[in-house]
Amino acid sequence: MADSTSATDGGEAGSDEPEVPEIDLPSDAFDAVLDALDELDPGEPLRFEGFSVARGTEGTDEELPGGSPDEYVLADGSRPTGMSERDLHEALAERAPAVTDWYVFERVVGEFGPRRAFLRWIEDADGETVAARYAALAAGIERAWGELKITATLTDRGERRYDVRHADDAGVPVDDLDAYDDPLDARDLVTFDEKGRYRPLKTAPSLVGGWVFPDLGPRELYEAVETIYPATVANWHREREGELDVNHWRETMERQSGIYGVVKTWDRGEGYEHVNWVAEACCDDSQCLKRREWEYDDETDLDVDGGDGAFPCREPCSVVVSAARKWTRLESEQPRTYEFELTPSEKEQVEAVIDAVADGRIDEIREADTKEGANRYRTRFLRAKLFDDEGNLGGVPTDPDEE
Amino acid sequence: MQSLVIVAHGSHLNPESSAPTYDHADTIRATGAFDEVRTGFWKEEPHFREVLRTVEGDEIYVVPLFVSEGYFTEQVIPRELRLDGWDVSEWGSDGLSADQATLVAEDIDREVHYCGPVGTHRAMTDVIVRRAESVTDDPDVGEGFGLAVVGHGTERNENSAKAIEYHADRIAERDRFDEVKALYMDEDPEVDDLPEHFESDDVVLVPLFIADGYHTQEDIPEDVGLCEDHTEGYDVPETVDGTRIWYAGAVGTEPLMADVVLERAADAGADLGSALDDVRETTRVATGD
Numbered sequence: 248m249a250d251s252t253s254a255t256d257g258g259e260a261g262s263d264e265p266e267v268p269e270i271d272l273p274s275d276a277f278d279a280v281l282d283a284l285d286e287l288d289p290g291e292p293l294r295f296e297g298f299s300v301a302r303g304t305e306g307t308d309e310e311l312p313g314g315s316p317d318e319y320v321l322a323d324g325s326r327p328t329g330m331s332e333r334d335l336h337e338a339l340a341e342r343a344p345a346v347t348d349w350y351v352f353e354r355v356v357g358e359f360g361p362r363r364a365f366l367r368w369i370e371d372a373d374g375e376t377v378a379a380r381y382a383a384l385a386a387g388i389e390r391a392w393g394e395l396k397i398t399a400t401l402t403d404r405g406e407r408r409y410d411v412r413h414a415d416d417a418g419v420p421v422d423d424l425d426a427y428d429d430p431l432d433a434r435d436l437v438t439f440d441e442k443g444r445y446r447p448l449k450t451a452p453s454l455v456g457g458w459v460f461p462d463l464g465p466r467e468l469y470e471a472v473e474t475i476y477p478a479t480v481a482n483w484h485r486e487r488e489g490e491l492d493v494n495h496w497r498e499t500m501e502r503q504s505g506i507y508g509v510v511k512t513w514d515r516g517e518g519y520e521h522v523n524w525v526a527e528a529c530c531d532d533s534q535c536l537k538r539r540e541w542e543y544d545d546e547t548d549l550d551v552d553g554g555d556g557a558f559p560c561r562e563p564c565s566v567v568v569s570a571a572r573k574w575t576r577l578e579s580e581q582p583r584t585y586e587f588e589l590t591p592s593e594k595e596q597v598e599a600v601i602d603a604v605a606d607g608r609i610d611e612i613r614e615a616d617t618k619e620g621a622n623r624y625r626t627r628f629l630r631a632k633l634f635d636d637e638g639n640l641g642g643v644p645t646d647p648d649e650e
Numbered sequence: 651m652q653s654l655v656i657v658a659h660g661s662h663l664n665p666e667s668s669a670p671t672y673d674h675a676d677t678i679r680a681t682g683a684f685d686e687v688r689t690g691f692w693k694e695e696p697h698f699r700e701v702l703r704t705v706e707g708d709e710i711y712v713v714p715l716f717v718s719e720g721y722f723t724e725q726v727i728p729r730e731l732r733l734d735g736w737d738v739s740e741w742g743s744d745g746l747s748a749d750q751a752t753l754v755a756e757d758i759d760r761e762v763h764y765c766g767p768v769g770t771h772r773a774m775t776d777v778i779v780r781r782a783e784s785v786t787d788d789p790d791v792g793e794g795f796g797l798a799v800v801g802h803g804t805e806r807n808e809n810s811a812k813a814i815e816y817h818a819d820r821i822a823e824r825d826r827f828d829e830v831k832a833l834y835m836d837e838d839p840e841v842d843d844l845p846e847h848f849e850s851d852d853v854v855l856v857p858l859f860i861a862d863g864y865h866t867q868e869d870i871p872e873d874v875g876l877c878e879d880h881t882e883g884y885d886v887p888e889t890v891d892g893t894r895i896w897y898a899g900a901v902g903t904e905p906l907m908a909d910v911v912l913e914r915a916a917d918a919g920a921d922l923g924s925a926l927d928d929v930r931e932t933t934r935v936a937t938g939d
Contacts, residue, residue, distance in 0.1 A: 359706040434672060438665050447662035449695045473704060477696035481703040492757075502729070505721060561700075565693050569662060 265382035270343035273404045276350035277336055283353070284319070295345040296377045298323035300335065347405025348377045355406075355465055361484040362469040366407075369399050369468075381405075392557060393476050393536045394454045397468065409468040413456030424459040430470035433460075437475055442610075448566050450476055450536045450556075479537070479558035486540075486559050494562035496522050497544040500571070507568055513575040519543035521578060526551040529567050530560065533606070587633070587641025596620035596629060653707030654684040654915055655762075657698060657727055658715040658860065660691030667861045668694055670902045671715055677908035677933070683925035684711075684915075692722070698730035702757045710755075710762040711915040715902070717769030717858050719748050720807040732756040733764055745809040746770045746816050750918035763918040768910040769813050769858060771917075775820045780906045780933075782827075782854040785886060785898040789934075792826035796850035800841045800870065801858040803834030811837070814858050827854075835869065842873045845893040852887065852894045860902035867899065905933035 283293050284302050292299035303317035317329030321338050330338065339346045356366050367373055369390050370380045380388075384401035391397075396417050398410040416424060427433070440446050440453040460471055472480060485491045494502075496519075500510045513521060522543050530539045530553070537560035539553035553560075563571070589597070599620025603609050612619045619625065635642040656675055661667035671689050679687045690701025702710070712731065714723050719741075728736035733753040740751035748766030755762045768774060782797055783789050799821070801814040811834065818832040828850050833841040844853065855874065857866050868880040876884035876897060887894040901907075909929045916922050 361704070362706075431676070445663065445665045447694070478700040478704050481700065485703070504725060504729075564695075565697060566662060569693075 265386050267344065267378045267382045268385040268401060269403065270347055270381070270401075270405045271403055272336075272340040272343040272346055273350075273406075276343075276347050276354075276405070277339060279350050279354045280339060280346065281332070290320075292322065295342065295349050297345055298342065300339075303329060343405060344377045344381045348372075348380070351405065351407055351465065357466075360488075361481040362466065364484045364487065365469060365472070365480045366465050369397065369409075370407075392472060393450065393479070394452060395472065395475065397472075407465050409463045409465070410459065410461050411463060411468065411471050412459040413454055416456045416459065419459075421459055421461045424457055427458060427460050428462065428467075430460070430463070430467050430474055433471050433474040448535060448564070450479065450558075450560075451534065452532070452536055476536075476558070482561055483558040491540065491559055491561055493540050493559075495541045495544045496525075496549075496563055499541070499563045499568070503568060507572050510568065510571045510575050513571065513578065519547055519549065521574070523549050523551050525563075525567060525571060525574070526553075529570060530554065532556065535560070535564075583647070585641075585643050587643050589633075593629060593633075596625060600626060651685045651707040652683075652709040652920060653705050653711070654678060654687045654911070654920070655690055655701060655705060655710060655712045656687070656715055656911060657690045657701065657712060657731075658692075659722070660694035661861075661863065662693050664861075664863045667863055670861050670900070670907065673903070673905070674715070674908040674911055677905060677929060678912060678925070680932075681912075681922075681925035681928045683912070683920070683922045692726065692730075698727060699732075699757075702731060702755050702760075702762070705758070708760060709920070710760065711765060711918055711920050712762050713765045713911050713914045714767040715860050715907075715911070716767040717801065717860055717902070718807055718809045718813040719743055719745055719767060719770055720809045723748065723767045728753075728764065731762070731764070733762070736764075740764075741766060745812045750914075752918075763915075763920075765914040765918050768907065768914060769860075770809075770816065771910050771913055772820070773910045773913045774813075775817045777904050777906045777910060778817050778856050778858070778901055779821060779824075779826070781856045781898075781901045781904045782896075784904060785854055785856075785896045791854070793828065794850060794852060795827050796829040796831070796848040796853040797821060797827040798831050798833050798841070798844060798847070798853055798855045799858055800833045800835065800855060802865075803837035817858070829853075835865065835873070840873075841870060842875075844874050844895065845891040848893060851892070852896065855895055855897040856901050857899070859900040862899045862903060871897065906930070908933065 280293065280300065284300065287293060287302065289302040290304045292301045299322050301320050303320050318332055319330050319335045320327045321330060321335065352363065352367065352372065356363050370384060370388055372380065381401060384399055384407070388399045389396060390399070391414060394414050396412055396414040400408050402408060412424065436458050437446060437449055437454065439455070441455050446453055454475070463471060469480065482491060497514060500514060503510050526539060526549050529535065532554040536556045537558055538556035540559045541562050542548045603612060603621030609621065612622050616622050617625055633641055639645065656671055658671040659667060668691060675687045675689050678684065685707055686705065688701060688705055690696050690698050692698055696704055714727055716722050724738045732755055734756050736751070736753055740753070741748040743766065748770060750763050750765045752761055752763050754760065778799060782791050799814050799818045802810045804811050814832045818830050821827065822830040829848055831839065831847050833839050833844065833847065835841055839847055844855065857870055859866050871877050871880050871884055874895060874897070875890040876888045876895060884897070886898055887896045909926060912922055912926055912929060916926065
C-alpha cells in the first residue's frame with residue numbers, strides 16, 4: 248500500500264524518461280551553502296550529489312589554478328577548481344537540482360528522524376538520484392499512507408510541495424474539495440466518520456473525504472500526517488531502523504492497573520484463543536489500518552493475520568484494553584443451555600444479522616430487500632414472532648430463576 | 651529546542667473530552683514560547699505511551715491537564731511515559747504541592763521535566779474566578795454573588811476534595827464574592843442542595859473538571875435541578891428554589907487555563923519570554939469598552 252507511482256504517463260510522447268526540470272537556484276539555498284561552509288574548516292568539504300565544495304586553504308595548494316588564494320574549491324571528480332564566491336554561485340546555479348536537494352533536506356526538513364525519513368521515503372531519496380527524483384517530482388510522485396493519498400511535486404526553485412487528500416478523492420479537482428492550509432485543521436477532519444459518529448481510533452479506516460491540503464511544504468506535510476495518524480510515522484521509522492519496541496499482549500495486560508487491572512485475570516495459562524478473538528474483532532484491516540506486530544507473548548504468535556498496513560502497531564491500544572476489560576468480565580460467565588426452536592432459515596437469519604452488524608453492512612442492505620437475512624423488515628418480523636413482551640428470545644428468560 | 655507536551659485523559663466516547671487540550675495547546679503555540687507543542691492522551695492518540703517519540707526537542711516539559719494529584723498523575727502517566735526511577739516522593743507533595751521532577755524517559759532516552767497537574771497550581775484559582783467572569787459576562791462579578799466550586803469528592807481520589815477546598819479557600823480570602831463554598835458530587839456538602847448552602851440570590855457554579863462530558867453536562871445540571879433532563883438544556887442563569895444559578899460547564903474549557911499550563915512549565919524552568927503576559931491578555935473577558 249506504500250508503492251510510489253508517477254502521476255503522469257511520463258511526459259513527452261515518445262520519450263520513456265521524464266525530463267529533469269530546469270531549476271533556478273534560490274538565494275536562500277546559496278546563502279545556506281555559504282553559511283554551512285563557514286562552519287567548516289578550510290578544505291573540509293560540503294558534499295552534494297556528484298560534487299563537493301570547500302573553503303579554499305588560502306592558496307597553500309600550488310596545484311590550484313587561478314594564482315590568488317581561492318575563496319572556494321569545487322571538486323566533482325575531475326581536478327578541483329578554485330573559484331571566487333561569484334564563480335561558486337554560477338557553478339552551483341548550474342548544479343541547482345543537487346544544491347536545492349541538499350537545502351531541502353538539510354535546512355528545511357532538518358534532522359528529526361521520523362520527519363526526515365518520511366519525507367525522504369516519499370521520493371525515495373535514499374534510492375534514486377537527484378535527476379531521477381526531480382524528473383519524477385516534476386511529474387508528481389504519489390504515495391499512500393493509510394487512507395491518505397500524498398502527491399509530491401516540485402517548484403522551479405527546487406522546493407517540494409505536497410497535496411494530501413483522502414485516497415477516494417484521487418483525481419477530484421482541488422476546487423471541488425474543501426481546501427485547508429493549516430495542518431492542525433486536520434483535527435476537525437478526523438473527529439467524526441461519514442455518519443457523524445465520533446472516531447475514537449484515528450487509524451480506523453473511517454476517515455471522511457471531501458477535503459484537501461493542496462499546497463503543503465515538507466514540515467507541514469509531516470504535521471498533517473502526524474495529526475491524521477498520530478505517531479504512525481515515528482513507529483514506522485523505528486521499525487525501519489530495526490528498533491520498534493513491541494509490547495505483546497501479556498506484558499501490556501500485566502501493566503494495567505486501576506479499573507483495567509482485571510484484564511490480567513483473563514490470561515489463565517489456558518492458551519491464547521481469547522486473544523485471537525480480540526485480534527480478529529479489533530485489529531483486522533477492516534477495523535484498523537495499523538499492522539499488528541504484537542503477539543500473545545514473546546514466544547507465542549497469534550493465529551490471526553496482523554494485516555498489511557504501512558505502519559506498525561506496537562502494543563494493544565487503549566480501545567483494545569478497554570474492550571478487553573469488558574470481555575474479561577463477560578468471559579468469566581459460565582455457559583448455560585437454553586432451549587428454543589428456530590427454523591433452518593431463522594438460524595441462518597440470526598447468523599446473517601450477526602455478520603451484518605460485525606461487518607458494518609447494515610446501511611448497505613436495501614430497504615425492501617427481504618432476501619437479506621439482516622433486512623430490517625425481516626429482523627422486525629423475527630422479533631415479532633420470537634420475542635415475548637420482556638424481550639426474551641423464544642420466551643426463554645436469560646436467568647432460569649426468573650421462570 | 652524547547653518542547654511542551656500536554657497530557658490529558660481524552661475519551662473513547664466523547665469528542666469534547668480532548669477539545670480543551672487542543673485549544674490550550676493552540677493558545678500556547680501562538681505565543682511562540684515553545685519550539686513545539688504536542689498533545690498526548692490516555693484514551694486517544696497519540697497515547698501517553700507513544701507521544702514522546704513524536705517530540706523533537708531536548709528541553710521537554712510534560713504538563714498533565716488533570717484537576718488533582720492522584721492515580722493518574724502519580725501512577726498512570728509516569729508509568730506510561732516510562733519515566734525511569736519515578737517515585738511519587740520525587741514530587742514530595744502533600745496532595746497539593748507537586749511541582750516537577752526531572753527524569754529520563756526510557757522511550758526516548760532523554761530527560762523530561764514532569765510537572766504537577768494544572769488543577770493544583772495556585773494559578774488555577776484565577777481561572778476559577780475568570781470562569782465566573784465569563785459565565786456572568788461581568789469582569790467585576792463578585793458583590794452580591796456566591797461562588798460554588800464543585801468537584802467529585804473523595805470517592806475516586808482523596809486529593810480531589812483537597813484541590814477544590816484549596817481554591818475555594820483562596821478565593822474566599824480575596825473577599826470578592828459574598829460567599830464561597832466547596833461542594834461535592836458524592837459527599838457532603840452535596841451540590842444537589844446548592845440553594846441551601848447559599849444566602850446569595852445569585853450563585854456561580856464552577857465545576858473543577860478539565861473537559862465537558864457526562865459529569866458536567868448531565869450529572870451536575872440534573873442533580874442541581876437546572877433541568878429535569880439534560881437533553882432539555884437550561885438557561886444561564888437558571889432559577890432553582892429562588893436562587894439564580896449561573897452554570898456553564900467545565901472550568902477546564904476556560905481559555906485562561908493555558909496560563910496554568912505555562913505556569914507549570916515555567917516553574918519547571920521553561921523559558922517563556924512574554925508568553926504569560928500574552929496569554930493573560932488574549933484570554934481576557936471582553937468588557938465591551
